[in-house]
Amino acid sequence: MGNGDTTDALSPLQPNIFGVTAIAGGFGHSLAIKDDGTVWSWGVNDQGQLGDGSTIEKHTPVQVLNIGVPHTLAAGLHHSLSP
Secondary structure, rough: OOOOOOOOOOOOOOOOOOOOOEHHHEOOEEEEEOOOOOEEEEEEEOOOOEEEEOOOOEEEEEEEEOOOOOOOEEEOOEOOOOO
16 A cells, blocks of 8 residues: 555555655555656565565555656556666
């Protein structure tokens, strides 16, 4: 959910991230671009899809490493894209 909680929610929740200009949701993870150009991700990470250099699930947003300034994002089952 991106808010540090691990329980299911029946309605939308605000993740612990602000200043978001773009967002993408995958099967079990999400990505966001902040207004400063940084990219953040949270959720399932078993294939390294969060881009933080680990394969550990994250319950709050973590900054994606080694990425330029993206304009769009896309997220799938086990992958993330920033064309």
